[in-house]
Amino acid sequence: MDKIYNFCAGPAMLPEAVMKQAQAEFCNWQGLGVSVMEVSHRGKEYIAMAAEAEQDLRDLLNIPDNYKVLFCQGGGRGQFAAAPLNLLGNKKSISFITTGQWSKGAVAEGEKHAQAQVFDALSTNADGQISVKPSNQWQLDKDAAYVHYCPNETIEGIAIDEIPDVGDMVLVGDFSSTILSQPIDVSKFGLIYAGAQKNIGPSGLAIAIVRDDLLDNAHPLTPNIFNYSLLAGSDSMFNTPPTYSWYLAGLVFKWLKQQGGLSAMAEKNTAKAELLYSYIDSSDFYQNNVASENRSKMNVPFQLANSELDSAFLAESAAAGLVTLKGHRIVGGMRASIYNAMPIEGVQALVDFMADFAQRNR
Numbered sequence: 001m002d003k004i005y006n007f008c009a010g011p012a013m014l015p016e017a018v019m020k021q022a023q024a025e026f027c028n029w030q031g032l033g034v035s036v037m038e039v040s041h042r043g044k045e046y047i048a049m050a051a052e053a054e055q056d057l058r059d060l061l062n063i064p065d066n067y068k069v070l071f072c073q074g075g076g077r078g079q080f081a082a083a084p085l086n087l088l089g090n091k092k093s094i095s096f097i098t099t100g101q102w103s104k105g106a107v108a109e110g111e112k113h114a115q116a117q118v119f120d121a122l123s124t125n126a127d128g129q130i131s132v133k134p135s136n137q138w139q140l141d142k143d144a145a146y147v148h149y150c151p152n153e154t155i156e157g158i159a160i161d162e163i164p165d166v167g168d169m170v171l172v173g174d175f176s177s178t179i180l181s182q183p184i185d186v187s188k189f190g191l192i193y194a195g196a197q198k199n200i201g202p203s204g205l206a207i208a209i210v211r212d213d214l215l216d217n218a219h220p221l222t223p224n225i226f227n228y229s230l231l232a233g234s235d236s237m238f239n240t241p242p243t244y245s246w247y248l249a250g251l252v253f254k255w256l257k258q259q260g261g262l263s264a265m266a267e268k269n270t271a272k273a274e275l276l277y278s279y280i281d282s283s284d285f286y287q288n289n290v291a292s293e294n295r296s297k298m299n300v301p302f303q304l305a306n307s308e309l310d311s312a313f314l315a316e317s318a319a320a321g322l323v324t325l326k327g328h329r330i331v332g333g334m335r336a337s338i339y340n341a342m343p344i345e346g347v348q349a350l351v352d353f354m355a356d357f358a359q360r361n362r
């Protein structure tokens with residue numbers, strides 16, 4: 001086995017070039033003779049690095065000036081709580097669009113703070129194909145503080161690539177498993193947030209991009225470390241940030257710029273996803289039941305027609321260097337997560353293995 005391709009949904013593989021750079025400067029960062037992990041976040045070297053990382057992210061996503069970029073703690077689920085605490089203001093309700101486990105997770109946290117008006121946007125056709133109802137059919141609570149949705153359901157592999165039309169309501173998106181995979185028109189959102197451990201860097205960090213007119217509305221009981229205004233006012237250094245994750249995220253942003261930015265990443269990600277889905281569709285041995293317009297380019301769940309072969313598939317794929325293909329326990333089957341760091345060679349190796357496995361097990 002000469003090469004391992006890691007299809008984990010998160011924490012996910014990071015670009016090899018980034019890992020090598022981190023390794024090279026692990027014990028001696030910027031010639032200081034110590035690791036970036038061992039320096040003060042108040043020191044000038046760290047502050048300069050942190051600011052550069054933010055600027056690189058702004059460049060990549062073309063973030064307008066009236067948005068703050070916050071480097072937060074507590075991962076994606078931290079933001080499930082931070083969003084309502086910061087954005088509810090004097091409103092009573094939040095409109096939640098559910099399309100899978102993660103958007104439902106946001107409801108479970110949000111309903112501690114507000115009335116949750118939930119609209120299940122999934123529909124299943126007679127052939128068992130799952131799709132998302134178009135946003136002009138979503139039932140929204142016009143008095144809600146905001147509309148929350150998840151543009152990429154990591155577990156079910158269901159994506160909403162078009163930005164939903166919610167009129168003049170504030171739109172909030174959980175981009176944990178799709179951020180940086182393609183350009184986003186940030187100006188359409190009140191808040192975008194993402195846990196880091198798929199396309200940004202190591203876990204523990206979450207990024208929030210918040211429109212500045214939505215600041216200063218936090219509930220008085222909001223823990224300070226989740227208060228967007230306090231974080232914005234302290235350049236996300238109200239307390240000690242997850243310094244190593246921030247540094248590594250900065251390396252990933254530089255790598256993305258070297259790759260040609262997010263339009264170039266979108267092209268690569270589309271090519272990878274097409275390779276895998278077109279093989280699945282061409283085979284009666286494997287299946288994916290998400291309608292083509294809602295198929296995730298990041299997380300590709302698939303089932304073997306004969307689930308008794310699942311454990312053999314997992315053991316043999318792992319032995320061939322294709323690791324962590326087991327689907328989430330809620331849905332079973334397999335899942336290949338093919339984020340930015342997964343090269344097309346990894347997807348090709350998976351397709352070759354799948355074809356060989358099918359051939360041998362007919």
Ligand code: PMP
Nearest residue numbers: 075076077078102154176177195
């Ligand atoms: N939202 C989505 C879409 C996710 O995929 C995940 C994690 N897989 C989360 C939220 C929760 O993130 P965390 O584990 O960082 O809290």
